[in-house]
Amino acid sequence: MIEITNIDEIDIFRSFVDKRVLSFDGYEETVKQIITDVKNRGDDALFEYTRRFDKFDPEKEGISVEESEFNEAVKSIPSHHREIIECAADRIYKFHEVFKPKSSFIEEDGAILGVRITPIKKAGLYVPGGKAAYPSTALMTIIPAVVAGVEDIQVVTPSIGGKANPYVLFVAKMFGIKRVYKVGGAQAIAALAYSTQTVSKVDVIAGPGNIYVAVAKKLVFGDVSIDSVAGPSEVMVVADSSANPEYVARDLLSQAEHDELAGCFFVGLDKELTEKVEKRFIELANSNPRANITQKSKDNAVFVYTNDLKIAAELVDEASPEHLELHIERTYEFMNMLNNAGAIFMGEYSTEPIGDYVAGPNHTLPTASTARFFSPLSCDTFMKKSSIVHFSRSGFERVAKCASDFAEIEGLYAHKNAVDVRLDGGS
Ligand SMILES: NC(=O)c1ccc[n+]([C@@H]2O[C@H](COP(=O)([O-])OP(=O)(O)OC[C@H]3O[C@@H](n4cnc5c(N)ncnc54)[C@H](O)[C@@H]3O)[C@@H](O)[C@H]2O)c1
Numbered sequence: 001m002i003e004i005t006n007i008d009e010i011d012i013f014r015s016f017v018d019k020r021v022l023s024f025d026g027y028e029e030t031v032k033q034i035i036t037d038v039k040n041r042g043d044d045a046l047f048e049y050t051r052r053f054d055k056f057d058p059e060k061e062g063i064s065v066e067e068s069e070f071n072e073a074v075k076s077i078p079s080h081h082r083e084i085i086e087c088a089a090d091r092i093y094k095f096h097e098v099f100k101p102k103s104s105f106i107e108e109d110g111a112i113l114g115v116r117i118t119p120i121k122k123a124g125l126y127v128p129g130g131k132a133a134y135p136s137t138a139l140m141t142i143i144p145a146v147v148a149g150v151e152d153i154q155v156v157t158p159s160i161g162g163k164a165n166p167y168v169l170f171v172a173k174m175f176g177i178k179r180v181y182k183v184g185g186a187q188a189i190a191a192l193a194y195s196t197q198t199v200s201k202v203d204v205i206a207g208p209g210n211i212y213v214a215v216a217k218k219l220v221f222g223d224v225s226i227d228s229v230a231g232p233s234e235v236m237v238v239a240d241s242s243a244n245p246e247y248v249a250r251d252l253l254s255q256a257e258h259d260e261l262a263g264c265f266f267v268g269l270d271k272e273l274t275e276k277v278e279k280r281f282i283e284l285a286n287s288n289p290r291a292n293i294t295q296k297s298k299d300n301a302v303f304v305y306t307n308d309l310k311i312a313a314e315l316v317d318e319a320s321p322e323h324l325e326l327h328i329e330r331t332y333e334f335m336n337m338l339n340n341a342g343a344i345f346m347g348e349y350s351t352e353p354i355g356d357y358v359a360g361p362n363h364t365l366p367t368a369s370t371a372r373f374f375s376p377l378s379c380d381t382f383m384k385k386s387s388i389v390h391f392s393r394s395g396f397e398r399v400a401k402c403a404s405d406f407a408e409i410e411g412l413y414a415h416k417n418a419v420d421v422r423l424d425g426g427s
């Protein structure tokens with residue numbers, strides 16, 4: 001447990017956060033090489049990495065999911081599992097539909113000004129599948145793209161041993177996605193960004209993944225758009241003496257389970273609670289073989305005690321975590337003291353896994369402190385804006401002199417003349 005009772009001591013926590021984030025830079029060289037290789041050699045490189053990391057031979061087995069594989073997958077899903085997926089899909093769909101951005105305009109005397117919002121044409125969606133398959137992420141990536149109106153959707157998902165996860169295929173089929181490729185990691189991101197003989201180039205890549213996927217998305221950003229750097233999961237819990245330490249320890253563990261690089265940050269406003277949570281987290285981590293918590297996972301967990309709500313809020317903004325859970329009495333008051341978190345879960349019944357599956361908001365969220373500037377995946381990820389400017393003669397006359405004079409200030413006389421010619425024939 002670290003004790004921080006003075007704002008000047010916040011550096012101890014900052015260096016913990018920075019060390020974890022900086023360690024991700026160590027993957028850049030490997031990822032750069034994979035991207036360059038796929039860019040230069042297309043399918044040959046994509047297949048080679050798939051053979052190496054996903055343990056099957058795409059040359060023989062192919063990477064495109066065929067119609068028969070989709071049909072077999074759909075048949076193999078028991079009806080009660082379909083109902084579970086449909087229940088989650090329904091809630092996620094409704095949430096994204098409500099928050100889909102809409103074009104809007106204002107009218108002033110002689111002018112219409114506004115923002116036209118249209119879907120991006122081509123999207124590549126990443127559904128993770130290394131250590132575990134993520135059908136819930138298939139819902140969280142496909143639904144906003146479909147609701148946004150993307151015309152052309154490709155899904156990539158690593159398929160260890162060559163068999164795509166049937167639940168992921170079920171979700172793809174549910175939303176009419178025909179192109180699913182059995183590739184993953186940095187090589188899949190490179191294929192979507194630059195194209196290969198099989199995979200076509202997209203305009204936006206969205207979806208979470210491990211550190212190789214996250215670093216690859218960061219490196220191709222600019223050549224394509226991305227949702228965010230959504231890498232190894234993180235959860236931060238702020239709790240006071242009203243919190244249930246068992247709930248808190250279990251919520252921390254739920255994210256540690258994703259990856260040994262996952263980050264778990266606990267801030268207790270009560271010393272005894274902080275000690276209890278740390279002890280219980282370690283106990284659970286040591287006795288939970290199915291969750292596969294390693295020493296590295298435990299090293300990526302930190303327990304802080306502070307007696308000051310303002311310091312707690314500062315610690316949240318320092319970490320800018322993917323998920324923030326508030327197990328405190330005055331949740332809304334505390335929320336207003338901070339800025340940065342991918343998703344905020346209010347109160348002890350809003351456990352993070354509810355958000356992973358059924359709450360409705362997207363579970364694909366920025367990590368590695370990028371919640372400072374990135375937002376959750378949403379319909380916005382798949383949409384872009386154009387400004388609309390429409391002046392009538394009378395509206396033009398109201399603003400023309402201002403524009404003409406401004407052009408003069410900048411010394412841009414062709415600009416000035418383009419305005420003046422409409423006023424008085426120009427010079
Ligand atoms: N931030 C979010 O919104 C969010 C949501 C869901 C999941 N996640 C994260 O997604 C990740 C899922 O990870 P995963 O590994 O199970 O699946 P994954 O699909 O992200 O990664 C599997 C791929 O990693 C590549 N890879 C593995 N070892 C490699 C190596 N040594 N060198 C180069 N490439 C290598 C392989 O190509 C493999 O196909 C976890 O980190 C989890 O926390 C994040």
Ligand SMILES: N[C@H](CO)Cc1c[nH]c[nH+]1
Pocket residue numbers: 134136137232233234255322356363364365
């Ligand atoms: N917690 C993950 C986001 O960090 C999302 C997820 C999918 N399945 C289970 N959890």
Ligand SMILES: [Zn+2]
Pocket residue numbers: 233254255258353356
């Ligand atoms: Zn999760």
